[in-house]
Amino acid sequence: MKTDKIAATCQENSQIMSRNLPPLNALRAFESTARLGSVSQAAEQLNVTHGAVSRQLKVLEEHLGVSLFSKDGRGLKLTDAGIRLRDVSGEAFDRLRGVCVELSKGSADAPFVLGCSGSLLARWFIPRLSRLNAELPDLRLHLSAGED
Numbered sequence: 001m002k003t004d005k006i007a008a009t010c011q012e013n014s015q016i017m018s019r020n021l022p023p024l025n026a027l028r029a030f031e032s033t034a035r036l037g038s039v040s041q042a043a044e045q046l047n048v049t050h051g052a053v054s055r056q057l058k059v060l061e062e063h064l065g066v067s068l069f070s071k072d073g074r075g076l077k078l079t080d081a082g083i084r085l086r087d088v089s090g091e092a093f094d095r096l097r098g099v100c101v102e103l104s105k106g107s108a109d110a111p112f113v114l115g116c117s118g119s120l121l122a123r124w125f126i127p128r129l130s131r132l133n134a135e136l137p138d139l140r141l142h143l144s145a146g147e148d
Helices: 002-020 024-036 039-046 050-064 080-109 118-135
Strands: 069-072 075-078 112-117 141-146
Touching: 024 039, 024 050, 024 080, 039 050, 075 080, 112 118, 118 141
Parallel strands: 112 141
Antiparallel strands: 069 075
């Protein structure tokens, strides 16, 4: 009975979060368009069509219930709501990019662990180790010999 209540609460929380947060693709399209000042440039940067970016912007505006852009001659101008979202989304995406860079660097610094039988290490791997070091000088290698 208690697990049913927990499951219902989790489902309810998931529904609330999905209602509050707009789709990530819509936010990406908005952030790129707001930063670059152009739907065409955002589409090029995101490797999608102009129409795809326009649709995502419409989805975001409908989700939020506000206009984020107004027409300014042939271009776009951010509304007050758009300026607010641009500032916050730009900062959020910058932080995400930074964390992703840190994480990817961290995984490169992690040692490569090779575990195999002692005889395989001695007879096959160790004789080739100098070649591996020459080709991958930054590789941190940890060898672990198991029983044969």
